[in-house]
Amino acid sequence: MKETFIGITIGDPSGIGCEITIKALDILKPFNNWIPVVFGDKSVIDEMISLLKTKINFLPYNPESGYNENTVFYVDENAVSGPVVYGIVDEEYGRASLIYLESAAQMALQGQINALVTGPVNKRSLKRTKSGFIDQTSILKDLCGVNSADTMFLTGKLRIFFLTRHIPLRTVPESLTTGQILDYIKKYMEYLKKFGIVKPTLAVAALNPHAGDNGLIGSEEIEIIRPAVVMAQKELLDVRGPVPADSVFHLAKEGLFDAVMSLYHDQGHIAAKTLDFFRTVSLTLGLPFLRTSVDHGTAFDIAGKGIASPENMVEAIKAALTYHAYFK
Template sequence: MEPTALAITMGDPAGIGPELAILGVSALRNEDHVALAVVGDQSRLKLAASILQKTGRIERLPDFAVVQTRHEIDAVGPNPNVIGVVDLANVPDGLPWGEVSASAGSASYAYVVEAVKLAQSGSVDAICTAPIHKKSWELAHVPFPGHTEALATLSGAGDYAMMLRNQRLRVVHCTTHIAFRDIIQRLTPDRIVRVARLAHQYLGTVGISAPRIALSALNPHAGDDGLFGDEEAQILRPALERLRDEGLPISGPWPADTVFARAQTGEFDVVIALYHDQGHIAIKMLGIDTGVNQTIGLPIIRTSVDHGTAFDIAGKGIAHETSMVYAMRAAIDDARLTARPRSQR
């Protein structure tokens, strides 16, 4: 059996990403048929490892091996005491923890660019990203507001969407990081149709051949026949009619105060959420440390933690890796479910 190779980006070097990378790899590197490589800065990773050892989070300092090719990544995989690093050596000496900076933004963006190249070349089967800081990207003049947009452009994706998932619920978002007053303007039948198609396509690739898709309503009680708003009639129902004409198994619009509860008990395979907090609250209520952020619609597999850089605790050796481990496992699982022989990649 070929090992499943996963690239983990180090994230913002001033945040908890370096610590999460060490802890995540340490948690999974003893598993069979898994090869892991951190895309980052070897010196920063060594510093993070020393901090984690001092706080008792890891027993011993790992060795590091610089890797680049698929063969090198696979070769490091079986060694439980060695962490493979795609070393970009781009973090300035003495970079302070917990501070926004152009240097950190430029470094973390470079890790994303390199990870996409590795995935596109077949050197890895999937990528998992540690958190970046959007302000640091802005200071570094990165031409994207965040991971999702960068990954879509770098990988050549067309339509894409954010999906949050845990062991009990999947939620795909129609809109994400926009002001609440702008939601209705962005929430068009075309957007809902595209997102539902992406959700249906994704579920098919991971083995759910007849997925049950639920569309969340926008207004209380799904508008209650226009009593609380007409968006359900004017925006959501036209989208539903188009999707049903295409044969997609979608139902709704269901009131948001019940649809997520119904989905987490198994009635639906995925819920289409209409805005950021509608979907995020549902996932995080089930466990803030177990959520996984995944971009669907990309030609590569990408997962991420469902939290930020945590500058307030960065460099202290107290970060929790639970979300990182869940995200890494999710990427590995999806890579295996969608695996093709290496000669066909």
């Protein structure tokens, strides 16, 4: 496969995924040296094209057919019956988003697309499908047969890894172990090398205010986090920490560290999205292919109105184009 094929799922049909996909492709065309492949329902795509009055040449997926720099392939999944009702939680739309993702993942596993960009899904709609999944990363892990996959946020030069993800905040301290942190330090350092960083530097964020202030405001830094950092340093890994969370992300943005290990979901999300909400891109690492994603939800409140910003989708597609070759 000489050309680069980037798969893009539209996510939940009731949300803004289809809209921002079409708008992003309109911004990014002409497609020099790459070909978009959109996974969704052609009826949903046509409805949105009509709303946006966009002129994009959508063709059924067939890499042997003729195409030009303005062509977009689509894979019609026929998962939605009737016109879309925007902004609602619905089992049919949750199942449709599952079908789009499964189809795209299978083509990625077969080498038909080089990377996957995913539009936003709705967790409540996914839950109604009784599939057992409420997020796309878990679905992709299952489809690819991998035990773990890791999230990295990319916001300009700031890179953030997440030790834990969708768990209640009150359970974070009890979920931390020295062995776990050490294992993830090693894994994240290997990821950074894949990005072409020969001697990466990783900072581990602290859990408590002021990194526990020598045990005055919590003992996790002394008993759990710092021992993992010391063990990693003994293995000649350039790891620092625990670094107070109120400064570590700024220091990484300024170039002192190549990446930060965030200990829990909102610790890293708040930093990245405050820095640049619309340009923060999520990368899923550890799959047989690179997956990037917008870092926002379905925005049901504005879905179907034609006013959603495609900026995050543009950045997600750019990231897939830039980094897919590092993760073959």
